[in-house]
Amino acid sequence: xxxxxxxxxxxxxxxxxxxxxxxxxxxATLEAEVAQLKKDNARLRARLLENGKSRHSVxxxxxxxxxxxxxxxxxSTSRLAAESMTGKAGSLRRKVYDLLSExxxxxxxxxxxxxxxxxxxxPRRVELSAAxxxxxxxxxxxxxxRRAVVWGVEEx
Numbered sequence: 001x002x003x004x005x006x007x008x009x010x011x012x013x014x015x016x017x018x019x020x021x022x023x024x025x026x027x028a029t030l031e032a033e034v035a036q037l038k039k040d041n042a043r044l045r046a047r048l049l050e051n052g053k054s055r056h057s058v059x060x061x062x063x064x065x066x067x068x069x070x071x072x073x074x075x076s077t078s079r080l081a082a083e084s085m086t087g088k089a090g091s092l093r094r095k096v097y098d099l100l101s102e103x104x105x106x107x108x109x110x111x112x113x114x115x116x117x118x119x120x121x122x123p124r125r126v127e128l129s130a131a132x133x134x135x136x137x138x139x140x141x142x143x144x145x146r147r148a149v150v151w152g153v154e155e156x
Contacts, residue, residue: 037090040097043131069127089124092116096124097133097153104137104152125151
């Protein structure tokens with residue numbers, strides 16, 4: 001059990017001008033990240049909608065986020081998977097983009113680096129590619145002797 005003086009001290013620490021300034025900076029950082037996610041999502045939506053020749057259809061989340069999630073036409077499981085990513089895809093897409101901004105890698109390597117299921121990683125990478133935010137930067141041989149595409153962000 002904590003004493004009143006300990007509780008008062010913790011309260012004073014949490015409300016000190018330094019902590020309030022740190023919190024305000026943290027909130028500003030989060031708001032900037034959300035704004036960037038919204039811009040990325042709008043760009044992705046436009047690219048996916050203009051790319052009607054793909055084997056993918058587009059699921060538009062109408063529950064408030066406005067996320068555009070591609071799914072394979074005619075596949076009910078693919079559509080259900082897209083719908084299940086409502087509210088999650090944007091932040092996961094951002095993680096994939098941030099990784100590929102730092103290092104070029106294959107889908108397998110990227111999923112491992114982010115500790116993300118490959119079935120979650122690959123669709124986010126496909127979305128980024130469809131939006132022309134990333135591109136193929138090379139190929140490398142896999143352990144089985146096949147070729148794997150290396151993805152990255154072109155330096156400007």
